[in-house]
Amino acid sequence: MADPLSRRTLIERGGLAIGILIAGxxxxxxxxxxxxxxxxxxxxxxxxxxxxxxxxxxxxxCLQFIPPEQCKIVQGPIFPQGWCQFFAAKENAQ
Ligand code: SF4
Known part of the structure; x- marks a missing residue:
């Protein structure tokens, strides 16, 4: 009689469980x-x-701005129309 949970099935399920755990x-x-x-x-x-x-x-x-309301160096929220002393214009900014 064949075992419903073969070694291969257990290995596959174990790998899936480990993958889910690592991703989490x-x-x-x-x-x-x-x-x-x-x-x-x-x-x-x-x-x-x-x-x-x-x-x-x-x-x-600004180079540091991350849309829609974050900045790489200053705590948010940051408004697109805001400004701070660390302003650095993007190249070709208008
Ligand atoms: S001006 Fe200041 S707050 Fe605004 S994106 Fe640039 S560094 Fe961040």
Whole structure:
């Protein structure tokens, strides 16, 4: 009589379970890393962030801006029309 759970089936299911476990842990780590990164960013007050542009300078055309409302170096939320002292225009920005 054949065993309904053959060695091959057990190996395949075990591999799938391990894959799911690894994917879950990687996702949790990515979320934790993102939270740490946000906490490590410069506070808006320290960056002299404002919710309005400074002349033609605004977050929307800054190298550090991540649409729709994040910045690589300053804690969010960041408005596209905002500005801070670390503004650096993208090449060909208008
Ligand atoms: S101007 Fe400041 S807050 Fe805005 S995207 Fe650039 S670095 Fe970030």
């Amino acid at each position: 842990r990687a996702t949790s780590r990515a979320v934790a890393d993102e939270e740490i990164k946000e906490a490590d960013k410069i506070k808006q007050t320290d960056a002299h962030y404002q919710r309005f542009p400074k002349g033609p300078q605004r977050c929307q055309i």
